[in-house]
Amino acid sequence: MPKTDVSGLTQLGQDTTQPTSPEEAVLERVPAGHSGTKYVVRFTAPEFTSLCPMTGQPDFAHIVIDYVPRDWLVESKSLKLYLFSFRNHGAFHEDCTIDIGKRLVALLDPEWLRIGAYWYPRGGIPIDVFWQTGTPPEGVWIPDQGVQPYRGRG
Template sequence: MPNTDVSGLTMLGTNTEAPKTPEEAVLERVPAGHGGTNYVVRFTAPEFTSLCPMTGQPDFAHIVIDYIPDEWLVESKSLKLFLHSFRNHGAFHEDCSIYIAKRIVDLLQPKWLRIGAYWYPRGGIPIDVFWQTGAPPEGVWLPEQGVAPYRGRG
């Protein structure tokens, strides 16, 4: 029987205020109940928002996070609040994208993780950021991230 102990969680099931910055955001984890089984967990954030560090104007992205758990899963409410904390955070696209991925890797120590951050155009140029921890385990089905490249009105 899978371990489903969630007794240490502080946000799940409570009214939780959104963190003001990514640094103060708390990411929580729960036990992965299927040790030894390689499967992909996907989180999609199609309305991610941060601020341009130079102009203070909002930047928008569609972020897809795929990972293969080892012993832990990220608790989804804490991830949602973590991603929300970027709304008043000024950072370049690359910094936001890689920071998100590395925080999750530090928390979970997954077998594998990749992030695809598909940023909407700024100054007429979309910036997409991709990173992964290495090669995924052999034999794992990895679906495409499903985000079309930016095409404007064409």
């Protein structure tokens, strides 16, 4: 079994302060121990929050990130802190979602990545945002994200 090299990490196992913005947040990566093997890594953030850029009111989403690694894995504590950094960040749903996906792609250069952001209603309308880098690789099981469409009380 490969041993993951964590020598370059600055946050894991350390006391860390909450970044105040996504730009300030530091995303870290570790070498993928099974480079060359096709598999899916999934992160689910069921309580993601950001702020409406117009009203300053909180927006809530259930975010699911799936990726097929190439040589790198995102370090989960740094991802958690990065996602938390949106709590005081004002941006539209689409911008938050796409920025998260693109930042992960820039960090990891994965074989494939998709993000599904299932936003709770704002102004009575739920907004769901989906983005992926291309066609999923052949031979990899890509499970459904498992988040039901918003139904309210219906």
